[in-house]
Amino acid sequence: MEELVFTEREYVRSLGYILTHYLPLMDRLDIPQDLRGKRGVIFGNLEKLYDFHSHYFLPELEACPREPAMMARCFLRHSESFGLYALYSKNKPQSDALILHHRHDIFKKKQQELGDMMDLSSYLLRPIQRISKYSLLLQDMLALAAVYVAEIQAAADLIRFQMRHGNDLLTMDAIQDCDVNLKEQGQLIRQDEFTVFFRKKKCVRRVFLFEDLILFSKTKKTDIGNDVYIYKQSFKTNDIGMTHNSAMSALCFEIWFRRRKSEDTYTLRASSVEVKKAWTTDLERILWDQAAHSREMRMQERVFMGMDRKPFMDIQPSDAAICDRAVSCVVTGRSKELHIQHTTYN
Template sequence: MDELVQTTTTIRKFLRNWLPLMNRKGTDKPPSSKPLVKKPSEKNLRTPQKHAEELAEQQNQQPGASPATVLPSSQFPSSTQHPGGAGAGDYEPDEEVGLELPPPMKPIQEPHLIANGPPAFAKDAKESSGNMASPGKMDGNPLSEIEEIVKTTTEQHESNSRVDGGGGVENASTNGHGRSHDNNDESHTAVSDKAAALKKRQCVFAELMSTEEAYVQDLHEIVNGYMTEINNTNSDIPMPEDLKGGKMKLVFNNIKDIYEWHRDFFLRALRNCQKSPADLGPLIKRSATKFALYYTYCSNKPLSEYIVSAHYQYFDSIRQKLGHRLDLSNLIIKPVQRITKYELLIKEIIKATEGAGLYKEVPMLQEAYQQMKVVVKTVNDMMVVLRSLQDFDGEITAQGSLLMQGPMNCVVDAAQKHRELQVFLFQQIIIFADIEKTKNQYASPIFKYRSHIQLNHMQMKELGDCRFQIRSTDPKIPEMTIICQAASQENYAGWRDMLNKILQQQNDLIFMLSNPLSTKNK
């Protein structure tokens, strides 16, 4: 029974300390004779009188229990009791009968206190006194309830923390995804990258189409503008005497053939490729022979620039009559600019195709890209030759495409010493020139013509040690023999293979001309 009294006293102290001291009234005042008045706000904070009587009845029923230890009813005052009544002396000195309970506090925003509200006494007074006396386990123990609430809340908080930032099995079981969530993010990223690559490729195709249309329009202004006006016998703009004859043909060269091919075939084919980008590679491959038109045009470019510049007033008068924005010098350079543009655009299309994962389309596009690189290199080399080669009396543009060029140690006739010469191999001729000035970052090289051999009157013999001998068999000129030595085995193999290929083509042609019936039967 002493344990019960001690527990009850502890509960009263806890309640007294739990309530905010700032809301307590009259804590230090002596007991007053004024009866306590029940207020509506105190209803939930007072223990009912009936609850105390049941508690006293249980204590009397226990064997060996003493009535003196039963809590008096005045310990649970009601609106009809007076603090000075019987049993008032059973209070401890720090407990005052005249204590006026404060009004209900505002809800405390703490999770573990909001859960069950303010602490209360025993929920079920009919339980055994043994259970009530068990510290920390009896149902009415406020400390026990608070501890349980705090424990539960802490466990929930730890669980939430594992969900938010933790890993392992708990995290996987909580969010229902685990590693699959990361996989979904990676999959989403991959899809986004592929979509971006496809969009990029579409944009490059759109640029290819728009620039092709603009290019065809520029060619149209040359062919149907300048060329038409120049060939008009009734033109009111007189042609300078210096341009009459064959010189005017050097200005435009074969640009009409280039225009008609782009207008009638290549532009339409590109429109179809925009619907089916995989067809771009085969289209470029089929167009290889037509791109050779640029070799002829670009080989004459330096000469055409000179003629147009020398007769600027005449061509500008035509521009004004036609109402064109660009003058002729800016238009005739368009083919040279365009041929280099294809290479750059195809390279961007390959990059976007790889990014989209369309690897089956890449090989054909790569082949088309390499083909355009050869075209661009040949065009550049041809223009370099025309600008740098001096003292050649023949028509360089009539010698066909430039196949190879480079320096080699040469001996012209047996009596001369080795000297480094620049060698140019065209489809019709091989030219040897002295190197007057090498190329640097500020100027182009300068080559001075020395000699040449027509390929249809040439014999070749391999000598070993990266050397080969070529001899002229042309009966119209004195016999000439030149020994050439390449700088490396790879360089030597390139020259040897190209020369052998040319000689084989010549032999095949001679055989077909000599044996037409035999060739037809084959």
């Protein structure tokens, strides 16, 4: 617990050091042309991270009793702010490209002026290293805890999710030729490579599971060795069903479609039992949530249309009720009367 507080102070100090000494360089008149207007690309959301840690997270940790559960609650209270790390991770490759690949002298000169052993790129790696450190420290707390284990586990899960989510955001940017707006498909839950069987075809696909969409893509290497994912097809999750097991293999599960033929079933073979279990668990949760939402929407529609209530059943027959009524009127310009018969039923 003491290590968490001590290293947090050092981390906040290093973030402040970057903002004090390196960030102002972006406002200089002699800044290289290809760095102009690139403040956000180089530093990402570092200022927001510093504000969060210096004004909120560190003071709470320092005031917190040195108990694992109490410290875990500090993480859980700021779960939304830890989402800053996924965005920072997503931006980091662009930052590296500007700093490392172009080798700008302006940053090197500043390092020499400060007499610093570390360069700017090393300092900018600190948030990536820090969130990994949180994960390790929380695992240590979990091993020591005798009570409130669930809260510590929830904090550890929160940090692990943000670490994975940063990679997921990077991978989403690498999906090409996709005609679906992925920002409208809910949160990206997970992504893995599967061997996919469909009818008599077999292929390897990178599959992405969003809250509202499952997407199939083909991995392709670029000229510089990076992976990109060529979009192949996708299906809305509210159109599919799932079978946990397949006769083909213990590593397989099936995805099928409502209102389609049984042969239109996709069998996905995972690389391990753990991967299969993770996918089937998440898919099952998504499908149950959608089923519950659809049922609720149908009930609301029935209530709105009066199909699920009988509001007039307590009205009793009465001799005073008007059951039949004839209305006579003369239409101007015509010689005969128009009779309108209204009938009311009890």
